[in-house]
Amino acid sequence: xxxxxxxxxxxxxxxxxxxxxxxxxxxxxxxxxxxxxxxxxxxxxxxxxxxxxxxxxxxxxxxxxxxxxxxxxxxxxxxxxxxxxxxxxxxxxxxxxxxxxxxxxxxxxxxxxxxxxxxxxxxxxxxxxxxxxxxxxxxxxxxxxxxxxxxxxxxxxxxxxxxxxxxxxxxxxxxxxxxxxxxxxxxxxxxxxxxxxxxxxxxxxxxxxxxxxxxxxxxxxxxxxxxxxxxxxxxxxxxxxxxxxxxxxxxxxxxxxxxxxxxxxxxxxxxxxxxxxxxxxxxxxxxxxxxxxxxxxxxxxxxxxxxxxxxxxxxxxxxxxxxxxxxxxxxxxxxxxxxxxxxxxxxxxxxxxxxxxxxxxxxxxxxxxxxxxxxxxxxxxxxxxxxxxxxxxxxxxxxxxxxxxxxxxxxxxxxxxxxxxxxxxxxxxxxxxxxxxxxxxxxxxxxxxxxxxxxxxxxxxxxxxxxxxxxxxxxxxxxxxxxxxxxxxxxxxxxxxxxxxxxxxxxxxxxxxxxxxxxxxxxxxxxxxxxxxxxxxxxxxxxxxxxxxxxxxxxxxxxxxxxxxxxxxxxxxxxxxxxxxxxxxxxxxxxxxxxxxxxxxxxxxxxxxxxxxxxxxxxxxxxxxxxxxxxxxxxxxxxxxxxxxxxxxxxxxxxxxxxxxxxxxxxxxxxxxxxxxxxxxxxxxxxxxxxxxxxxxxxxxxxxxxxxxxxxxxxxxxxxxxxxxxxxxxxxxxxxxxxxxxxxxxxxxxxxxxxxxxxxxxxxxxxxxxxxxxxxxxxxxxxx
RNA sequence: GCUGGUGUGGCGGAAUGGUAUACGCGCUCGCCUUAAGAGCGAGUGGGCUAUGCCCGUAAGGGUUCGACUCCCUUCACCAGCACCA
Numbered sequence: 043x044x045x046x047x048x049x050x051x052x053x054x055x056x057x058x059x060x061x062x063x064x065x066x067x068x069x070x071x072x073x074x075x076x077x078x079x080x081x082x083x084x085x086x087x088x089x090x091x092x093x094x095x096x097x098x099x100x101x102x103x104x105x106x107x108x109x110x111x112x113x114x115x116x117x118x119x120x121x122x123x124x125x126x127x128x129x130x131x132x133x134x135x136x137x138x139x140x141x142x143x144x145x146x147x148x149x150x151x152x153x154x155x156x157x158x159x160x161x162x163x164x165x166x167x168x169x170x171x172x173x174x175x176x177x178x179x180x181x182x183x184x185x186x187x188x189x190x191x192x193x194x195x196x197x198x199x200x201x202x203x204x205x206x207x208x209x210x211x212x213x214x215x216x217x218x219x220x221x222x223x224x225x226x227x228x229x230x231x232x233x234x235x236x237x238x239x240x241x242x243x244x245x246x247x248x249x250x251x252x253x254x255x256x257x258x259x260x261x262x263x264x265x266x267x268x269x270x271x272x273x274x275x276x277x278x279x280x281x282x283x284x285x286x287x288x289x290x291x292x293x294x295x296x297x298x299x300x301x302x303x304x305x306x307x308x309x310x311x312x313x314x315x316x317x318x319x320x321x322x323x324x325x326x327x328x329x330x331x332x333x334x335x336x337x338x339x340x341x342x343x344x345x346x347x348x349x350x351x352x353x354x355x356x357x358x359x360x361x362x363x364x365x366x367x368x369x370x371x372x373x374x375x376x377x378x379x380x381x382x383x384x385x386x387x388x389x390x391x392x393x394x395x396x397x398x399x400x401x402x403x404x405x406x407x408x409x410x411x412x413x414x415x416x417x418x419x420x421x422x423x424x425x426x427x428x429x430x431x432x433x434x435x436x437x438x439x440x441x442x443x444x445x446x447x448x449x450x451x452x453x454x455x456x457x458x459x460x461x462x463x464x465x466x467x468x469x470x471x472x473x474x475x476x477x478x479x480x481x482x483x484x485x486x487x488x489x490x491x492x493x494x495x496x497x498x499x500x501x502x503x504x505x506x507x508x509x510x511x512x513x514x515x516x517x518x519x520x521x522x523x524x525x526x527x528x529x530x531x532x533x534x535x536x537x538x539x540x541x542x543x544x545x546x547x548x549x550x551x552x553x554x555x556x557x558x559x560x561x562x563x564x565x566x567x568x569x570x571x572x573x574x575x576x577x578x579x580x581x582x583x584x585x586x587x588x589x590x591x592x593x594x595x596x597x598x599x600x601x602x603x604x605x606x607x608x609x610x611x612x613x614x615x616x617x618x619x620x621x622x623x624x625x626x627x628x629x630x631x632x633x634x635x636x637x638x639x640x641x642x643x644x645x646x647x648x649x650x651x652x653x654x655x656x657x658x659x660x661x662x663x664x665x666x667x668x669x670x671x672x673x674x675x676x677x678x679x680x681x682x683x684x685x686x687x688x689x690x691x692x693x694x695x696x697x698x699x700x701x702x703x704x705x706x707x708x709x710x711x712x713x714x715x716x717x718x719x720x721x722x723x724x725x726x727x728x729x730x731x732x733x734x735x736x737x738x739x740x741x742x743x744x745x746x747x748x749x750x751x752x753x754x755x756x757x758x759x760x761x762x763x764x765x766x767x768x769x770x771x772x773x774x775x776x777x778x779x780x781x782x783x784x785x786x787x788x789x790x791x792x793x794x795x796x797x798x799x800x801x802x803x804x805x806x807x808x809x810x811x812x813x814x815x816x817x818x819x820x821x822x823x824x825x826x
Numbered sequence: 827g828c829u830g831g832u833g834u835g836g837c838g839g840a841a842u843g844g845u846a847u848a849c850g851c852g853c854u855c856g857c858c859u860u861a862a863g864a865g866c867g868a869g870u871g872g873g874c875u876a877u878g879c880c881c882g883u884a885a886g887g888g889u890u891c892g893a894c895u896c897c898c899u900u901c902a903c904c905a906g907c908a909c910c911a
Contacts, residue, residue, distance in 0.1 A: 256830050361909040371911045671849035768845050773892050815891050821844045823891045
């Protein structure tokens with residue numbers, strides 16, 4: 043027997059599977075289909091452990107479902123637009139496109155070494171005009187529907203990356219990419235009106251799709267719907283969710299950015315207010331959030347509280363946000379903690395509220411969610427299909443002129459204006475309306491637009507006429523399962539739901555939710571328990587690990603670590619353990635495949651059927667770790683035997699195949715070929731010749747193990763001949779009886795046996811049995 | 827502060843009302859070996875007056891013949907959101 047050397051078998055089978063097109067999906071066969079998706083990777087250059095972890099899960103599911111007879115689609119693409127490409131370009135003097143395509147090439151090869159069953163013919167690349175043309179098309183459609191608009195808003199601005207950031211991309215007041223402190227700046231930009239669908243985006247109870255509770259609650263929280271009222275305090279409108287406390291409003295507070303601030307400020311207060319506003323502006327978001335003290339300044343003006351009739355002062359303070367409600371509040375220090383703190387700090391009156399006030403006002407629903415700002419002042423993204431004409435104003439690019447292609451030659455170094463502005467020939471354009479001289483929009487779309495709908499495009503990725511064929515999408519969507527990271531809860535996972543709803547309103551699809559099930563995967567940390575990062579130097583490189591242990595061992599190791607959502611460090615000893623397991627599987631061929639050996643032994647049959655059942659059920663429930671444990675238990679059983687029958691051996695390989703596709707394929711082909719030559723028909727033929735011979739095509743067993751039907755279990759083998767029944771006395775285990783199957787349902791007999799057993803007698807002697815409970819095949823419980 | 831989640835051996839974890847610690851790692855002992863490693867076999871929650879018994883799933887209480895599992899209280903940790911009026 044040859045030694046198990048993964049490097050000798052893994053590339054060989056990867057090549058063969060690819061040549062034979064084993065994983066190509068025929069989309070016209072929709073009788074029993076299964077679409078499994080893993081979040082597409084960003085083209086950063088290398089697959090990291092996280093990719094291995096999530097794509098192994100997806101791959102195991104794809105292989106398992108295929109073996110159950112499903113027509114499985116498991117595609118993948120690349121999130122290829124974005125800032126890192128541009129930053130790398132600036133740093134290394136390589137064009138973002140070249141950098142991206144080089145990375146993509148390397149990543150495709152790495153996906154192959156992982157042994158995934160991805161169908162690469164159904165793919166998409168975000169920076170390909172064939173793809174982003176449809177981003178532009180969606181933009182135009184949304185513009186028509188009033189779901190895209192241009193507006194001027196205070197926005198998060200990253201001074202280092204020189205771009206606007208969505209709320210979701212600001213972490214602790216810092217840019218999620220470069221960590222620079224974000225400042226507020228008023229900018230004209232394009233928005234998607236996600237707030238128009240805020241109500242529809244709220245998750246119901248029970249949920250309309252099987253998505254994690256954590257995600258549903260998180261999104262609902264982020265959407266932040268609250269019902270309240272707009273009340274008028276003279277000219278000032280405030281929003282409140284508790285109008286019944288308005289009799290206790292003893293002052294008003296305006297956000298420093300509120301448009302009425304300058305009007306309301308009196309001459310005497312002018313200097314103080316102006317210096318206060320100046321100090322607010324100079325504080326960063328972070329400082330503002332961290333300081334516990336409240337700050338503010340009196341405007342000098344008073345307004346009338348319409349309920350109490352009192353004149354109350356108007357203050358200006360930054361604990362009131364311009365971006366929520368009306369940017370002004372009535373302060374009820376008696377009922378509100380923050381107002382109370384402010385009142386105490388500035389010695390403002392606190393009066394009791396009746397909680398019964400009924401002010402007149404207008405009902406209003408308010409959301410925390412803001413419209414999605416999609417303009418980015420950078421180069422490497424989808425051009426926004428808009429033309430500015432001096433005569434006609436803002437003119438959308440006509441559909442027939444799509445795609446608006448991103449010019450290759452630009453000066454993408456940041457210089458305070460969008461890089462596309464430097465491509466003067468590209469910018470200069472005829473107005474589609476009047477034919478006069480005009481200029482293109484020089485900003486690009488947020489890359490989250492690319493990933494908001496890519497899974498639709500996989501299904502019809504070559505289509506130049508429409509975004510996708512409605513029928514194919516109707517046949518294949520929604521996704522059966524979408525595997526992704528919890529960090530996308532408020533970004534990608536929300537945007538893609540929004541896009542799906544927009545597609546429905548455009549009549550492209552008929553469903554609201556694009557994935558029946560979503561799961562959040564875990565994280566593999568560095569060996570020391572910290573997040574892997576280059577700067578920490580604790581990155582475990584999958585390529586290196588594959589060289590030492592092979593892809594199968596890494597796949598199994600990752601899946602065996604724990605549940606799919608586990609957050610846990612990488613441990614080399616653990617990989618050793620799995621490698622050892624694979625070597626034992628490899629060694630099994632020594633005593634395996636003995637044809638004459640039939641499965642007479644009941645325990646052998648029981649172990650086999652038990653394992654089939656366990657692995658099958660665990661895969662359905664995505665419990666990869668316990669499925670592997672069951673396979674280990676069966677291997678322990680098989681290892682103790684002198685010989686292993688062909689049926690057991692083949693079943694074993696079949697069950698292990700989704701987890702470890704290479705070693706099982708090799709062993710499968712070996713055992714099939716060996717039995718063929720045992721039959722005498724194929725002597726003096728080498729393995730390779732045999733594989734290519736015509737005989738193989740005639741017999742299904744000669745096909746890849748990944749095309750074999752999934753093993754079936756039969757309940758009749760599951761029962762043990764003698765069943766263990768535990769004897770409990772007053773809740774404590776005192777004895778275990780071995781009971782023949784045929785009397786297991788006779789309560790009186792079992793009760794007598796349990797009562798009379800010497801061990802039980804020790805505890806029962808001279809005591810009165812008050813009650814006995816018998817659960818067949820499990821337990822008999824006495825109360826004395 | 828709000829929301830969601832978690833708490834089990836030396837470690838990752840298993841068991842979701844019925845023998846707690848499956849499976850793996852680590853460790854101990856033994857076999858094999860010139861030796862080391864690998865491999866194979868046995869053991870591995872704690873305690874004790876040890877053929878047996880007691881304790882034990884963050885802490886305390888409850889329901890039940892029986893609780894890691896269900897209910898109540900408390901504590902700790904993780905994640906997300908957060909001056910949202």
